[in-house]
Amino acid sequence: EPEVTQTPSHQVTQMGQEVILRCVPISNHLYFYWYRQILGQKVEFLVSFYNNEISEKSEIFDDQFSVERPDGSNFTLKIRSTKLEDSAMYFCASGDLESNQPQHFGDGTRLSIL
């Protein structure tokens, strides 16, 4: 069964540095998402991406964040000038246009900011 893959599984970065989290969504899916889960808390929506542009973003997704689909297969989340509070699990998900189909999640990238 096709799956969403995320790399790296764990990223440790100094505060103030930039990080890029990578995702390969399921190939025939058209909607792509990033979610964040701070340790012990619920999963929060960050951004959705459709037709090569952001279709919706949450208030968490400020100018520090950006997303890209550089080559038609990868989907990246860039966090500039990381802060301690950016430490979280970041999930990539993809979905198709059928409303009854679930979003498929990757296994997540655990980001630790020191």
Add this chain to the structure above:
Amino acid sequence: AQKITQTQPGMFVQEKEAVTLDCTYDTSDPSYGLFWYKQPSSGEMIFLIYQGSYDQQNATEGRYSLNFQKARKSANLVISASQLGDSAMYFCAMRESGSSYKLIFGSGTRLLVRP
């Protein structure tokens, strides 16, 4: 206002017994979908079951079933014949139409299955 509410932060169940995890939701959209995901301690999100707002019957998927009460805006997950491997966090989520199909999650319920 909370769109998805899971009022049970933690639950215990004896192995082989059934357990119900509660979820209530709030939306004015007539077309929406409700999902349950399992998150084991390893952290991944595993899709369990889906219920559409227009579905006439409650969804079932193996040992998982969804007790959908539309008028009460509740979508409780029932796990039958609990197994030790069912110990995990369980998240209820909603997808509204016309919203980029993003998922809105509840705060989760931690289920512990006792041997």
